[in-house]
Amino acid sequence: MMLRTVSSSPLAPSVKVRLINAGFHTAADLTEVQPLQLCKAAGISPEEADEVLRTLRDDSSPLQQGAAVQSLTALDLLHQEETRGSIVTFCSELDAVLGGGVPVGKTTEICGVPGVGKTQLCVQLAVDVQIPVCFGGLGGEAVFIDTEGGFVVERLVGVAEAAVKHCAALAEDEEQRKALESFSVEKILSGVFLIRCQDHTELLAELHLLHDFLRKRPQVQLVVIDSVAFPFRHELEDLSHRTRILTGFSQQLTHLSAQHGAAVVLTNQMTTKVSSGQSKLVPALGEIWGHAATQRLILHWEGAQRFASLYKSSSHRDATVPYHITAEGFRDASVSASSASSLSPAAGSHSKRPRTEHQHS
Amino acid sequence: MLCQSISPCIDKARVATLQDELLNASTGSDMVLLREGLCPGLSEDLIKALHGGDVRTVEDLVLSDPEHLAQKCSVSYKALVAVRRVLLAQHTAFPVSGADLYDELLSSTSILSTGITSVDNLLDSGLYTGEITELCGGPGTGKTQMCFSVAVNVAHELKQKVMYIDTNGGICANRLLQMLQQKTVNTAEQMNALQRISVLRVFDVFALLSSLQNLRASGLQKGAVGGSVKAVIVDSVSAVLSHMLGGKQNEGMSLMMQVATELKMIAKDFNVAVLVTNHVTRDGNNQLKAGLGQSWSHVPRTRILLQRVEKPGASSSLRTATLLKSSRQPCYMIEEFDLSPQPQGESRTGFAGKRKLDTDS
Ligand SMILES: Nc1ncnc2c1ncn2[C@@H]1O[C@H](COP(=O)(O)OP(=O)(O)OP(=O)(O)O)[C@@H](O)[C@H]1O
Ligand SMILES: [Mg+2]
Numbered sequence: 194m195m196l197r198t199v200s201s202s203p204l205a206p207s208v209k210v211r212l213i214n215a216g217f218h219t220a221a222d223l224t225e226v227q228p229l230q231l232c233k234a235a236g237i238s239p240e241e242a243d244e245v246l247r248t249l250r251d252d253s254s255p256l257q258q259g260a261a262v263q264s265l266t267a268l269d270l271l272h273q274e275e276t277r278g279s280i281v282t283f284c285s286e287l288d289a290v291l292g293g294g295v296p297v298g299k300t301t302e303i304c305g306v307p308g309v310g311k312t313q314l315c316v317q318l319a320v321d322v323q324i325p326v327c328f329g330g331l332g333g334e335a336v337f338i339d340t341e342g343g344f345v346v347e348r349l350v351g352v353a354e355a356a357v358k359h360c361a362a363l364a365e366d367e368e369q370r371k372a373l374e375s376f377s378v379e380k381i382l383s384g385v386f387l388i389r390c391q392d393h394t395e396l397l398a399e400l401h402l403l404h405d406f407l408r409k410r411p412q413v414q415l416v417v418i419d420s421v422a423f424p425f426r427h428e429l430e431d432l433s434h435r436t437r438i439l440t441g442f443s444q445q446l447t448h449l450s451a452q453h454g455a456a457v458v459l460t461n462q463m464t465t466k467v468s469s470g471q472s473k474l475v476p477a478l479g480e481i482w483g484h485a486a487t488q489r490l491i492l493h494w495e496g497a498q499r500f501a502s503l504y505k506s507s508s509h510r511d512a513t514v515p516y517h518i519t520a521e522g523f524r525d526a527s528v529s530a531s532s533a534s535s536l537s538p539a540a541g542s543h544s545k546r547p548r549t550e551h552q553h554s
Numbered sequence: 555m556l557c558q559s560i561s562p563c564i565d566k567a568r569v570a571t572l573q574d575e576l577l578n579a580s581t582g583s584d585m586v587l588l589r590e591g592l593c594p595g596l597s598e599d600l601i602k603a604l605h606g607g608d609v610r611t612v613e614d615l616v617l618s619d620p621e622h623l624a625q626k627c628s629v630s631y632k633a634l635v636a637v638r639r640v641l642l643a644q645h646t647a648f649p650v651s652g653a654d655l656y657d658e659l660l661s662s663t664s665i666l667s668t669g670i671t672s673v674d675n676l677l678d679s680g681l682y683t684g685e686i687t688e689l690c691g692g693p694g695t696g697k698t699q700m701c702f703s704v705a706v707n708v709a710h711e712l713k714q715k716v717m718y719i720d721t722n723g724g725i726c727a728n729r730l731l732q733m734l735q736q737k738t739v740n741t742a743e744q745m746n747a748l749q750r751i752s753v754l755r756v757f758d759v760f761a762l763l764s765s766l767q768n769l770r771a772s773g774l775q776k777g778a779v780g781g782s783v784k785a786v787i788v789d790s791v792s793a794v795l796s797h798m799l800g801g802k803q804n805e806g807m808s809l810m811m812q813v814a815t816e817l818k819m820i821a822k823d824f825n826v827a828v829l830v831t832n833h834v835t836r837d838g839n840n841q842l843k844a845g846l847g848q849s850w851s852h853v854p855r856t857r858i859l860l861q862r863v864e865k866p867g868a869s870s871s872l873r874t875a876t877l878l879k880s881s882r883q884p885c886y887m888i889e890e891f892d893l894s895p896q897p898q899g900e901s902r903t904g905f906a907g908k909r910k911l912d913t914d915s
Pocket of ligand 2: 724
């Protein structure tokens with residue numbers, strides 16, 4: 194039985210109307226039809242007829258359907274989550290709150306006022322995603338989409354140098370020493386693909402290209418967009434129009450991260466909101482946008498101390514921890530916490546042994 | 555075997571007409587005397603009590619009004635209905651329309667607990683099969699957590715299957731496992747429950763529609779393990795619909811109503827509880843209201859609004875649930891619940907514990 198209907202298919206509305214007027218309502222009505230017949234019967238172009246048949250026949254064949262929409266059990270998904278792992282932040286307290294780091298295959302939004310450390314964390318992640326597997330890392334690569342012009346390559350170099358040093362101090366066996374040979378600052382720099390986008394149209398266009406790029410380079414396990422707020426805050430005045438574009442955009446991001454098994458990390462600014470006479474800082478882009486990412490992290494100041502708060506996550510309870518930004522990058526606020534940390538591997542299977550001996554230099 | 559926690563509540567009028575059919579159909583067929591061991595739950599005591607009500611054969615039992623009979627013989631109504639169902643299943647050969655009747659009886663409403671007592675109170679015991687229930691709320695208000703709780707409850711407590719359709723990347727098998735670990739320490743049971751939850755990931759409305767149509771075409775028969783699908787969860791419908799509505803687009807409304815129709819048919823035809831999530835917007839007076847507008851508001855039979863409890867000093871995992879629409883309970887009833895209730899006893903969940911160790915090591 195084929196229940197796929199013409200009206201529910203992703204075809205152009207005008208084509209759908211013609212099909213329905215010509216009496217084609219379901220996929221079953223189209224099984225016996227040749228493309229040319231369809232052209233004549235419905236008055237559509239050969240290209241359109243081709244597309245109609247491809248769309249509706251593919252969907253209705255169970256084999257193809259399985260490929261189009263992956264159906265798995267929650268147990269399969271659990272295995273998938275465990276093998277995909279997370280990207281460590283180098284702040285062990287934050288890693289603990291996130292359950293090992295920023296999860297691969299999900300979307301994470303980092304919100305905060307200017308200068309609190311959003312870009313720093315993104316740069317740190319772009320380096321950390323490349324940590325070799327034998328050190329408990331993912332051995333991946335990163336795409337960094339810069340919309341604010343805030344990406345500074347010198348900073349990337351500094352963070353990369355510190356990470357290389359960090360791993361060098363941890364190396365214990367032959368495999369790790371060997372891995373270190375190719376884990377150099379140059380290698381890290383070439384593993385970050387920088388894309389500059391000027392406005393939201395470029396950003397949306399870029400997203401379409403990313404699917405192809407990620408298919409060709411499966412080693413890319415992190416996509417950073419720093420920031421989403423900037424292009425959308427300044428260019429779209431009509432609020433409901435903006436909300437619609439943003440919701441569509443967030444669906445594409447979710448799709449991208451789930452399909453390619455990449456962590457998608459977005460940054461967002463803060464804005465003041467007045468409610469019942471009190472003003473407070475809330476993430477920008479409106480309340481609906483708050484649904485966009487799987488998890489939301491808010492970076493904020495408390496006096497002279499920086500804090501990271503997990504504000505929404507579908508797997509971990511909300512929590513707030515302090516952090517520091519040092520010359521080396523994103524780090525624990527307290528020395529005692531950092532001495533307890535190592536590379537805090539997210540996927541337990543990657544870690545070869547506990548490493549408690551390391552002190553940050 | 556019938557599950558105790560699915561409480562049957564039969565539509566009386568429907569049963570009455572079916573009984574008429576049965577009467578006509580079954581005249582002349584063999585008499586099967588009620589005896590112990592004929593079916594689970596049919597104890598000697600029950601048989602004796604039934605004799606008191608002049609019920610001696612399977613036919614007598616099937617043709618009697620269970621409520622009346624329960625009173626007359628002072629036996630449990632629930633037990634009586636359960637026994638009746640099983641007998642009907644076993645004796646499908648005797649009345650001509652027995653199979654139909656059995657289907658009808660099976661398709662009588664069940665109530666599925668959400669796993670959260672206070673929310674069950676709000677819902678008059680839980681989610682009703684054959685109906686669509688909606689959770690709406692802002693970001694991080696616990697919609698996805700509640701979906702997880704329902705899925706875990708149906709899969710573990712009722713040993714029935716769940717179809718979980720994720721459209722916004724919120725699904726997290728690790729969290730499902732955490733919830734299962736609070737219910738049982740038996741890993742095999744945990745794994746079995748996870749296998750009863752089928753996950754479909756779709757990211758746009760066309761994929762959602764085609765999955766729903768395929769589900770209906772395949773009769774919801776998915777997955778390898780036993781049990782039947784009792785709940786279909788869509789988290790969230792607004793993620794794939796809201797950006798298609800409004801503005802210059804006119805297809806969105808039609809697609810939304812197609813989603814509504816598919817969900818209603820699935821709920822009715824397969825007698826499953828359908829649970830959907832929706833976002834919220836604000837009206838002119840800054841009051842929260844469910845998203846997707848007026849036309850959608852008729853789709854769910856029951857609607858609950860989830861909100862964070864913004865009290866200073868209150869735990870950040872505290873939420874309220876407000877009944878916005880119901881045919882059974884007074885609207886605007888409010889209940890409070892905790893997203894991370896303290897697990898009973900000392901038991902810290904095994905997985906979270908292990909994760910943490912890895913992170914700190
Ligand atoms: N393991 C956990 N233990 C305790 N609480 C948790 C846990 N995981 C998540 N939570 C709580 O659940 C909240 C997130 O809820 P949920 O994912 O259901 O939001 P949601 O309503 O689905 O939001 P959105 O609309 O953005 O999808 C977190 O902020 C946290 O308070
Ligand atoms: Mg959610």
